[in-house]
Amino acid sequence: MNASRRVALVAGETSGDLLAGLLLKGLKGRWPDLSAVGIGGAAMAKQGFEAWWSSDKLAVRGYVEVLRHYREIAGIRTQLRERLLQERPDAFIGVDAPDFNLDLESSLRSAGVKTVHFICPSIWAWRPERVEKIRRSADHVLCIFPFEPELLARHEIAATYVGHPIASVIPLVPDRLAARRALGIEGEGPVVAILPGSRRSEVQYLARRFFDAAVLMRSRRPGLRFVVPAVPALREVIEAHSRDAGLQDVLIVQGRSHEVLAACDVTLIASGTATLEAALFKRPMVIAYNMHWLSWIIMRRKQLQPWVGLPNILSSDFVVPELLQDAATPAALAEATLAWLDSPQRVAALEERFTQLHHLLQRDTARLATDAIEKVLAG
Structure with a gap:
């Protein structure tokens, strides 16, 4: 790859933006003059990425929810495809968002553009x-x-294991006290992190349940403190759900999810990439999810494994509770979350298991990914 190389990337949500930002940092570390364009967010922008559209445009989950936004998303993909075929980058890198990226990659590849997909779609879990x-x-x-x-x-698909970039960012031994100081959380006592998701549809279906659960938890343990990392675009929505639930004195911060996970004793969390981040912070958790009933029926029919949360999938066991759809009631969420605070031996065993997982996933991801991309370009 020489100094004039130009790549295009698409990251479809907050977690994809973070992964793409880490990848771009590695690419630009080796090739400082690399230019990158496409769809992305704040983490990518910090690496000099030129966003033609924001990654927020693609942050939709669930079949019914996607249908509501299909025309806009399909229009963005068509415009992006036409522009990339005109400008012809040296490579296109689709970061997660397989429903959007794989069709785009297919069109670009058939036109002679080299394509790389970062993060294998979970064909081992569902939709084989x-x-x-x-x-x-x-x-x-x-x-x-x-x-x-x-x-x-x-299936004759070339692939490289590059490790999980987040595993190299999150320390093996997180500093809980330092994180609490950074967030302004003072004093002793347990802290519960509430992560209702980074997509509007997730927050719509989960936030009120989570805050209702928090109210129940506080009624049983008045000293509990709650902290919520909010995606900037959804902060007002999350604040409104908190007020409607009657939850007092909850700390809602803009972004800073890693500090929140480092600071907490347990987290009530939406199923998704954030659950793996919580595992790498060695934090016990209760995984929950709720979506439109039709999306749920379709997803369940395509599911191949009994687990939904990444920590459980990677452990091949229910190491943390999963409360999904109708099971995700405020009472059940509260009960499962408080149970961790009463089980120090269970927490210690989980921390050991998550430490082993951390070592497994920790690789020099930027270098391994860059090496693989260079070979694709040379091929």
Whole structure:
């Protein structure tokens, strides 16, 4: 790759923006004059990324929810495809967001643009039919879990295990007291982190349940403190849900999810990438999810494993509770979250298990990914 190389990237939500930002930092560390364009967010912008659209535009989950925004999202993809085919970057890197990126990658690849997909779609968990689309779409797949390259090789898809970038960012031994000081949380006593998601649809279905659960928890333990990291675009919505639930003195901060996870004793958290981050912070958690009933029925039919949360999937066990759809009642959420605070031995065993997982996922991701991308460009 020479100084004039130009790549395009698409990251579809907050977690994808974070991963893409870490990847861009590695790429620009080796090739300082690299230019990058496409769809992204704040973490990518810090690396000099030129966003033609914000990643917030793609932050939609669930079949019904996607249908509501389909026309706008499809229009963005069409415009992006046409612009990339005109400007022809040296490579396109789709970061997660497989429903958006794989079709785009397929079109670009058929036109001669090199394509890389960063984060293997979870074909081992659900929607195994995606493997054929991956084979058509990606010249190479960058995998964040160690078992994925072998799985893809069975389908003649080139792939490289690069580790999970977040595992190199999060310290093996997080400093809880330093995080609390940074957030202005003073004194002793347990802190509960509430993470209702980074998408508007997630917050819509989960935030009130989480805050109602928090009210129940505080009624049983008046000294409990709650802290919520809010995506900037959703902060007002989250604050409104907190007020409507009657939750007093909750600390809502803009972003800063890593500090919040480091500071807490337990987290009530939406299923998604954040659950893996919580595991890397060695924090006990209760994973919850709720969505439109039709989206739920469709998803359940395509599910291949009994677990939904990444910590449980990677452990092949229910190491943390999952309360999904109708089971995610405020009372059940409160009960499961408080149970961690009463079980120090259970927490210690979980911390040991999560430490082993951290070591497994910790690799020099930027270097390994950059090496793989360079080989794709040279091929």
